[in-house]
Amino acid sequence: MKLNLNIQPLNTWINKEGKQPLLIAGPCSAETEDQLVATAHLLAKTGKVSALRAGIWKPRTRPGEFEGIGSIGLEWLKRAKEETGLPTAVEVATAKHVEEALAAGVDILWVGARSTANPFTVQEIADALKGIDVPVMVKNPVNPDLSLWVGALERINNAGITKLAAIHRGFSSYEKSAFRNEPMWDVAISLKTLVPELPIINDPSHITGNRDLIGYISQKAIDLDMQGLMIESHIDPTVAWTDAKQQVTPAALSDIIDNLALRKAEVKNTEVKDKLAELRAQIDKIDDLIIQKVAERMTIAEQIGKYKKDNNITILQVNRWEEILKKTTDYGKALKLSPEFTEKLLELVHTESIRRQGLILNEGIEQPKESLTHA
Numbered sequence: 610m611k612l613n614l615n616i617q618p619l620n621t622w623i624n625k626e627g628k629q630p631l632l633i634a635g636p637c638s639a640e641t642e643d644q645l646v647a648t649a650h651l652l653a654k655t656g657k658v659s660a661l662r663a664g665i666w667k668p669r670t671r672p673g674e675f676e677g678i679g680s681i682g683l684e685w686l687k688r689a690k691e692e693t694g695l696p697t698a699v700e701v702a703t704a705k706h707v708e709e710a711l712a713a714g715v716d717i718l719w720v721g722a723r724s725t726a727n728p729f730t731v732q733e734i735a736d737a738l739k740g741i742d743v744p745v746m747v748k749n750p751v752n753p754d755l756s757l758w759v760g761a762l763e764r765i766n767n768a769g770i771t772k773l774a775a776i777h778r779g780f781s782s783y784e785k786s787a788f789r790n791e792p793m794w795d796v797a798i799s800l801k802t803l804v805p806e807l808p809i810i811n812d813p814s815h816i817t818g819n820r821d822l823i824g825y826i827s828q829k830a831i832d833l834d835m836q837g838l839m840i841e842s843h844i845d846p847t848v849a850w851t852d853a854k855q856q857v858t859p860a861a862l863s864d865i866i867d868n869l870a871l872r873k874a875e876v877k878n879t880e881v882k883d884k885l886a887e888l889r890a891q892i893d894k895i896d897d898l899i900i901q902k903v904a905e906r907m908t909i910a911e912q913i914g915k916y917k918k919d920n921n922i923t924i925l926q927v928n929r930w931e932e933i934l935k936k937t938t939d940y941g942k943a944l945k946l947s948p949e950f951t952e953k954l955l956e957l958v959h960t961e962s963i964r965r966q967g968l969i970l971n972e973g974i975e976q977p978k979e980s981l982t983h984a
């Protein structure tokens with residue numbers, strides 16, 4: 610399925626001037642005029658930054674935390690832009706923010722993750738943007754809901770904004786992990802599949818919450834053909850008022866960018882092309898076999914379903930299911946497949962098997978369509 614958004618290419622609204630990858634950087638929050646302007650100068654000096662970001666209004670999880678310096682910071686941004694030539698980007702969460710940012714000459718606006726999760730907020734921002742030709746970037750919602758992300762992009766696009774990009778900043782999760790926000794790359798890949806022309810910019814600062822992992826996530830984003838990076842950079846992260854652990858100095862940022870291996874999606878070399886085509890043909894054959902075998906397995910599950918119906922046996926057989934999970938993940942391990950992967954694959958197959966048996970056991974009863982997976 611494809612979604613039709615009216616989008617202009619990234620290079621029509623942000624000048625990369627040959628810099629690779631596209632980099633938007635700046636402090637999490639504008640704190641003081643000196644901090645912002647000095648950081649901007651150091652970032653400009655790296656020669657790697659295409660736009661300066663700074664949080665002016667900060668949506669904080671708990672009250673009492675620093676909620677951004679407010680409108681005065683827009684004046685500092687203006688000065689930073691005048692002195693460095695870097696275009697500026699800020700987060701907006703209300704119509705008033707939009708008006709103030711535009712009046713102060715901010716070049717790029719972005720919608721934050723909490724705002725994207727709320728269609729009322731997004732619509733308010735979209736209404737404030739009507740008739741204005743300004744680039745807008747939309748962060749993913751805090752929860753891994755592709756529809757909310759797409760909905761926000763549609764609302765902004767419907768307001769006439771064609772200089773549009775998405776920002777992948779990861780998703781909240783209860784699970785403990787190395788990351789502040791789980792990357793859940795599959796959600797960003799689904800967005801890319803749905804709207805291939807939409808630029809996606811990765812935000813490794815918010816995904817990692819940890820400056821030591823920023824290089825690692827940045828490389829993954831480039832490997833997945835994302836169009837740019839937004840990285841938080843502060844002249845002295847140790848004393849930053851917000852997100853101190855995930856900010857890097859402009860010099861450290863420059864090193865991170867130098868260490869990235871740049872990749873391109875297009876294959877130009879014919880030898881490489883031929884080799885890829887040969888391997889892809891093998892994958893095509895195997896994919897057909899996988900589908901053929903899954904279909905055969907479903908036919909057998911349906912036969913079992915008939916027995917269950919005739920003998921009043923429940924569909925779910927937990928002991929048998931556990932036995933299958935154990936033996937198959939063990940077998941997978943021996944073949945170098947991770948148990949998590951094998952389990953996920955089997956769960957999908959088992960869910961479909963159960964659904965089909967349900968159709969047999971409850972024949973004649975209308976059954977609404979259910980989703981196969983959760984997120």
Ligand SMILES: O=C(O)C(=O)C[C@]1(C(=O)O)C=C[C@@H](O)C=C1
Binds near residue numbers: 910924925926933958
């Ligand atoms: O063994 C069964 O009873 C089946 O119906 C097969 C099957 C499966 O697809 O693997 C399906 C449902 C049960 O929960 C257990 C296993």
